[in-house]
Amino acid sequence: MLELKQYIKSYFGVVDTNDLDKIVSLFKLTTIKKGDFLLKSGKQCGKLSFVQSGLLRTFISTEDKEITQWISTKGYFAADLSSFIFETPSHSSIQALVDTEISTISKNNYKLLGELVPKWHELEKLFIVRCFIILEERIYRHLSMTAEERYEYFFENNKELFNQVPLQYIASMLGMTPETFSRIRRKQLS
Amino acid sequence: MLELKQYIKSYFGVVDTNDLDKIVSLFKLTTIKKGDFLLKSGKQCGKLSFVQSGLLRTFISTEDKEITQWISTKGYFAADLSSFIFETPSHSSIQALVDTEISTISKNNYKLLGELVPKWHELEKLFIVRCFIILEERIYRHLSMTAEERYEYFFENNKELFNQVPLQYIASMLGMTPETFSRIRRKQLS
DNA sequence: GTAATTTCTTGATTTTTGTCAAGAGTAATG
DNA sequence: CATTACTCTTGACAAAAATCAAGAAATTAC
Incomplete structure (x- = not known):
């Protein structure tokens, strides 16, 4: 989980060491094989995944084609944010492009963060603002x-x-x- | 400020009436004339504006052209979010397309919200997630x-x-x- | 290691979109 | 109300990008 810790530190600056440990402890390291799906459209996106190594592709399928929205490399997250936050069916699917190691947190544990870590919602907000800015630049x-x-x-x-x-x-x-x-x-x- | 209150209610669902009043009280109703700038690129975006009536255009100028990023109609917000949150110079400019009534909150008052309203950061997060989803759909x-x-x-x-x-x-x-x-x-x- | 599958490239062609330029329409100003 | 400035439309043409089709190249699977 080293990578994840470093990521949180570098993104959120000084986070209390205890809080950092609490956050990281709720993530679970797993492996997903090339070609396997982390999420299929229509299902609820029940977890947020941080790529430790490997590659994930987030895409939307239509009748005649697939639109790749995002490729998550080491140090990036993958999830259908809308589905994850609002607990609605996902429009996107997520598939591993190679054997991939991820640290995942379930929606239930994610909810716990708000209770366990005092400043969590503020960190969360900063995280999402950064995601927003990335998209804004992409649209530009x-x-x-x-x-x-x-x-x-x-x-x-x-x-x-x-x-x-x-x-x-x-x-x-x-x-x-x-x-x-x-x-x-x-x-x-x- | 009626519109703003309704907006917050409809977006965030049940919010404590006291909290709602606190939030709305930190906004200030002002008018901005057609053609006037609410924000010029290079300056820090020091306020978040909710359009009560009228139209605002957010755009980026390059040497040879202007790229319109967003037109804020009644019931939408306008700001350079990156500049507002991280207090950096703005890339965007915001201009009124017609005489426009806005409810604005300054960055200082915005910071107060986190202290005054217990669940503020959670509401804020939801707001930004919604902005994120709008952009995601637009990219799609x-x-x-x-x-x-x-x-x-x-x-x-x-x-x-x-x-x-x-x-x-x-x-x-x-x-x-x-x-x-x-x-x-x-x-x-x- | 070879067949099967997938991915990538290339050419020929069509469609879409951009550019330039001119003119018509509309709104803003004194 | 007339002039000035925008804004929108249109045409002719150029450039960009999509489509269709075929074949190489690379990967995967047996």
């Missing part, structure tokens, strides 16, 4: 950049992903077809 | 829909906006040029 890129510029930006910030996951998923996440992705990629390589 | 539409489909969707849900604001702002918000917007619009009208 969709409004202001071409497919090629979005590729460039993503590549610069996630080079290591390009030889770890099927590129079609990255293409989908960036809002373009695999063919367009491939053509942009060739240009950038040469 | 960018990943899965064409300009025409995004137009359709927005039109169905915001018909009243179309004869209140310059259409170029809606076009920008939907990630298309005014020309494309105009052409799609003609198709839909016929």
Whole structure:
């Protein structure tokens, strides 16, 4: 659970050591095999998962295609936040792209955090604000950049992903077809 | 401040009447004239504004263009959340599109809420989660829909906006040029 | 290690969207 | 009310991106 502790420290700054231990103790380390689902759409998202190692893909399926919303790498969380918080059926599915180690906390334990850790809701708020800002920036890129510029930006910030996951998923996440992705990629390589 | 009270009630469900009064009392009703700025990029966003009546536009300026991120109608909030929460310079500007009545809370008063209202941070969290979900859905539409489909969707849900604001702002918000917007619009009208 | 499956690339073509430029319509100002 | 500034529309064209189809390349499974 070392990674998780470090994450919380670095994200929330000074957290009381006791509180930190309480938080981390409610997470459970598990392993999920490549291809397995952490969450299927329609089910309630009953846990929040922190990636210790490996890769998770969050996506939405429609009749004719899958839209990849997010790829969670080491140090990121994965969940359908809406489903997790409001306990509604999830629209998204989450699948492991490789064998993945995660620290998960169940919704029940998550609720306990509010009681056990005095400043929990404040930390939680900061966490979600950060998620919000990430999405805000992402929308801005969709409004202001071409497919090629979005590729460039993503590549610069996630080079290591390009030889770890099927590129079609990255293409989908960036809002373009695999063919367009491939053509942009060739240009950038040469 | 009636609208604001109703908003809080409907969003957060049962809130203690005392708490509700405390929250609302920290907001101040003001008027902002058409064209005036509520926030300029580079400045810190020092307040959170709830639109009682009128329209606010949140946008980002680049060298050659303006990207409209959001238009706040009656019953919505406006702020650069990142700047407001973390007290950093804002990337966005906010401008009134018509004479607008807003209930604003200063950052200082906002901080007081955490002390005055026991469950504040929980309510705050729920508020931000809802903002997060709105963005998540918006990204999904960018990943899965064409300009025409995004137009359709927005039109169905915001018909009243179309004869209140310059259409170029809606076009920008939907990630298309005014020309494309105009052409799609003609198709839909016929 | 080979067959089967999936993923990626490439070309040809179509569709969508953007750009540039000009003009019409509308609103704002003195 | 006339002039000035926006805003919207339209056309012609260019560029970007999607689609369809076929074949390589890489992975997975037996």
